[in-house]
Amino acid sequence: MRDVGLCRLGILFAITVSIVLMLVSVPRTALNRASTDGDLDDLDLDKDLESKLNASLLRVARGNKMSLRLQRRNLLPPRNLDLFPNLAKDRVVIVLYVHNRAQYFQVTVESLSKVKGISETLLVISHDGYFEEMNKIVDSIKFCQVKQIFSPYSPHVFRASFPGVTKNDCKNKGDEAKTHCQGNPDQYGNHRSPKIVSLKHHWWWMMNTVWDGLEETKDHNGHVLFIEEDHFLFPNAYRNIQALTRLKPEKCPDCFAANLAPADVKSRGEGFDSLVAERMGNVGYSFNRSVWESIHEKTREFCFFDDYNWDITMWATVFPSFGSPVYTLRGPRTSAVHFGKCGLHQGRGDEGDCIDNGVVNIDVKETDKAVNVKEEWGVRVLKHQAGYKAGFEGWGGWGDERDRHLCLDFATMYHPRSSSESP
Numbered sequence: 001m002r003d004v005g006l007c008r009l010g011i012l013f014a015i016t017v018s019i020v021l022m023l024v025s026v027p028r029t030a031l032n033r034a035s036t037d038g039d040l041d042d043l044d045l046d047k048d049l050e051s052k053l054n055a056s057l058l059r060v061a062r063g064n065k066m067s068l069r070l071q072r073r074n075l076l077p078p079r080n081l082d083l084f085p086n087l088a089k090d091r092v093v094i095v096l097y098v099h100n101r102a103q104y105f106q107v108t109v110e111s112l113s114k115v116k117g118i119s120e121t122l123l124v125i126s127h128d129g130y131f132e133e134m135n136k137i138v139d140s141i142k143f144c145q146v147k148q149i150f151s152p153y154s155p156h157v158f159r160a161s162f163p164g165v166t167k168n169d170c171k172n173k174g175d176e177a178k179t180h181c182q183g184n185p186d187q188y189g190n191h192r193s194p195k196i197v198s199l200k201h202h203w204w205w206m207m208n209t210v211w212d213g214l215e216e217t218k219d220h221n222g223h224v225l226f227i228e229e230d231h232f233l234f235p236n237a238y239r240n241i242q243a244l245t246r247l248k249p250e251k252c253p254d255c256f257a258a259n260l261a262p263a264d265v266k267s268r269g270e271g272f273d274s275l276v277a278e279r280m281g282n283v284g285y286s287f288n289r290s291v292w293e294s295i296h297e298k299t300r301e302f303c304f305f306d307d308y309n310w311d312i313t314m315w316a317t318v319f320p321s322f323g324s325p326v327y328t329l330r331g332p333r334t335s336a337v338h339f340g341k342c343g344l345h346q347g348r349g350d351e352g353d354c355i356d357n358g359v360v361n362i363d364v365k366e367t368d369k370a371v372n373v374k375e376e377w378g379v380r381v382l383k384h385q386a387g388y389k390a391g392f393e394g395w396g397g398w399g400d401e402r403d404r405h406l407c408l409d410f411a412t413m414y415h416p417r418s419s420s421e422s423p
Helices: 002-025 028-034 047-056 065-073 102-113 132-139 194-212 237-251 289-296 299-304 310-322 401-412
Strands: 093-098 122-127 145-150 224-228 231-233 257-259 275-279 285-287 327-330 336-338 379-381
Touching (some): 047 065, 065 145, 093 102, 102 132, 102 231, 132 145, 194 289, 237 275, 299 310, 299 401
Parallel strands (some): 093 224, 122 145, 257 327, 275 379
Antiparallel strands (some): 231 336, 275 327
16 A cells, blocks of 8 residues: 555656646746736736836826736846847837737738848837737847837726726717716817727827837937838838938938838839938838927927827927928838738728738839938928828817826826926
8 A cells, every 4th residue: 555655646746747847848928828918927026116116107007907017017128138239339229119910010020020230229119008919929039139018008908997998988979968978079079989099199108118218218319210010121221221310410400300211101212313301201210319309398289189190190280380391301212111901900991002811012122122322312302292281180089188188197207397297
């Protein structure tokens, strides 16, 4: 009987060891895939650090465990430091902001992997919401340093409270007069849609965080290049943006930015033997800290304009408030292409390049593989272009006072004494 007992004990011990070895051998990404929003615990924190994190969250996020966990993840160091321990001094930081279109995101990442010079810089990926399919793609990036950040204030994180949907939210036109629901209508009488307003919230949170909040970028005085999850970059994109930012002070000292693509997203460029100065586009745009500070000073204009689109808000109210035309410098041939048919949080449109079974139909020519911006070129200025300008009243969707004040809060996260704090 003693031998049998020892045998059973040995079997039990072997099973226990096997289970432990299996758990140890499970990749981190596999464990993450099995997790849910409720048990996303990547870091063990002491109470002091947790208290500091809670203090760093805005009032709207208090008590939301998911927000706190995402804020904790934002403290993690960049990935791939062992592969790329040093960054180039003349680097242009790249910020890629995403939601949950994994098929598009994969194409964008694959295009980035072929960009010459990408290993010299830092890639910041800013997430609107937490989606495991998007995380798996980030896990696969091995071609540069990667800093992953998540907006702790995304409506996709707040499932039953503002800035997500609340039980007492007004939903239809006139609800506020009939019931005691919460919320202000926009200029057209429509109430907020959390999925729609998250477009503008995420962009503004990201800008404030990248420029003023991240240890890795808050002292960066060079240009930062911004792209979205459905932007395809040609192999020469990084070297071209480096050349443009270097030439901008001499060739176009009044230009606020440098762009990889024309303002007209359908255009692939004119093919001029010259540089081009035009209105600032929203595909592959870059600017430096002094421009960001000018934008930040216009917080009220940004936060109170009744349009849920960050780019239209910039064109219709922020840029015009600068008092002079806002031009960007670009080359005569595009280095970035918008290929998505589906809007960032919306349905499918009818125009633009398409993805067919995960393949992007974009023709990359030999001239797209090497720098095609020349120092000896002059600058052709395109004036009186079509597009949103001062006087446009906005498409609405941004009339709720809660959204406007959350927007103001984002501007004061790292500027506690900013004048923008007062409504």
